[in-house]
Amino acid sequence: MKITDVKVIVCSPGRNFVTVKIMTDEGLYGIGDGTVNGRELAVVSYLQDHVAPLLIGRDPARIEDIWQYLYRGAYWRRGPITMAAISAVDMALWDIKGKAANMPLYQLLGGASREKVMVYSHAQGMTIEEAVDAVGKKRDEGYLAIRAQVGIPGLPAIYGTGKGSVQGTGGMVDALPNEEVWSTSKYMVHIPKLFQRLRDTYGDEPHLLHDTHHRLTPIEAARLGKDLEPYRLFWLEDPVPAELQEGYRLIRQHTTTPIALGEVFNTIWDAKLVMEEQLIDYIRATSVHAGGVTGLRRIFDFASVYHIRTACHGPMDVSPVAMGANVHIDLWVPNFGIQEFSGYTPLMHEVFPHAWQQDGGHLHPGEAPGHGVDIDEDLAAQYPYERAYLPVNRLEDGTIWHW
Ligand SMILES: O=NC(=O)[C@@H](O)[C@H](O)[C@H](O)CO
Numbered sequence: 001m002k003i004t005d006v007k008v009i010v011c012s013p014g015r016n017f018v019t020v021k022i023m024t025d026e027g028l029y030g031i032g033d034g035t036v037n038g039r040e041l042a043v044v045s046y047l048q049d050h051v052a053p054l055l056i057g058r059d060p061a062r063i064e065d066i067w068q069y070l071y072r073g074a075y076w077r078r079g080p081i082t083m084a085a086i087s088a089v090d091m092a093l094w095d096i097k098g099k100a101a102n103m104p105l106y107q108l109l110g111g112a113s114r115e116k117v118m119v120y121s122h123a124q125g126m127t128i129e130e131a132v133d134a135v136g137k138k139r140d141e142g143y144l145a146i147r148a149q150v151g152i153p154g155l156p157a158i159y160g161t162g163k164g165s166v167q168g169t170g171g172m173v174d175a176l177p178n179e180e181v182w183s184t185s186k187y188m189v190h191i192p193k194l195f196q197r198l199r200d201t202y203g204d205e206p207h208l209l210h211d212t213h214h215r216l217t218p219i220e221a222a223r224l225g226k227d228l229e230p231y232r233l234f235w236l237e238d239p240v241p242a243e244l245q246e247g248y249r250l251i252r253q254h255t256t257t258p259i260a261l262g263e264v265f266n267t268i269w270d271a272k273l274v275m276e277e278q279l280i281d282y283i284r285a286t287s288v289h290a291g292g293v294t295g296l297r298r299i300f301d302f303a304s305v306y307h308i309r310t311a312c313h314g315p316m317d318v319s320p321v322a323m324g325a326n327v328h329i330d331l332w333v334p335n336f337g338i339q340e341f342s343g344y345t346p347l348m349h350e351v352f353p354h355a356w357q358q359d360g361g362h363l364h365p366g367e368a369p370g371h372g373v374d375i376d377e378d379l380a381a382q383y384p385y386e387r388a389y390l391p392v393n394r395l396e397d398g399t400i401w402h403w
């Protein structure tokens, strides 16, 4: 079999998605997600102008060889744009391999290790009351695990609670970056109150998660982790920016609150130290950012040595294509933890028909050959790309901070 064409489809059925479609001389094709929220067109050009010419004529079955060719052959290795492009190609090639073998992706990886995949959803509110209600609604929908975010008194909308926040993105998606305001001191005092109220209201049973979105220093994260210990969180996510992986040692010294990290990671090198020193409990790498199925499998196998469980990133800006690849991996991977799933709009489900199915608080990838997700190109063409950015964050004095 030979690759005959590579197409890059950019569409915006409510938010921007970048999808690569690889065609072969035997009529089989595969698709992959290459979406980098807020920098989408960089990946489009990387794929269209630089990668596509390298793929024509190659054997799509040689997934590992193509992965290594695109990773090492780039010379300028790693980074979100390069790795999203490699991820998209890799996902499409595994899709083709599954179709050629007439097998769902999880079977190619080693078969099912569980019956279904537990997910967590997002609940947020500007006030603690609103957030408590939002968690209750998600419990009523059958979710066993829920991420709770809340507005902070004295601050306008913060992460995930913005007025314009597109459900599931965790932030506002606008034609220019929306500017949010942050205060660590106000945040640190308020968050334990949220989880106190959630435990008082719903008891010990729900898995409760919280995402700090890289906004603390290690000692502040250590303090928050300690303050949250009575509420037995499933995890505290991205407490500190992780360019300095060693910074996570300080958090570990002070708290037993489980730590999740890594949605922005794009190679194993971003997480090697925090994993081998067991500074985290969940690795959040996801198929669209961390090298596709091939890249993710390598990271997850490494994580399994250090008691670390998987937790693929999966909000609305991870397209239903990458969600499909994630859920196949989730069904197979022995050290599975949880899958983020904030859901999609009806239009997104239409643009990306998929075999994966939701059953309350769980997903299953389905039995379709490959990853089981397709793209309706005619429908996608009705929703062209619209420039949009993630928010940026400033401290109250105007200092640029972490969003
Ligand atoms: O854990 N989930 C998250 O942090 C996400 O909701 C991110 O804010 C968005 O994917 C950014 O595009």
Ligand SMILES: [Co+2]
Residues within 6 Å of the ligand: 211, 213, 237, 238, 263
């Ligand atoms: Co996050």
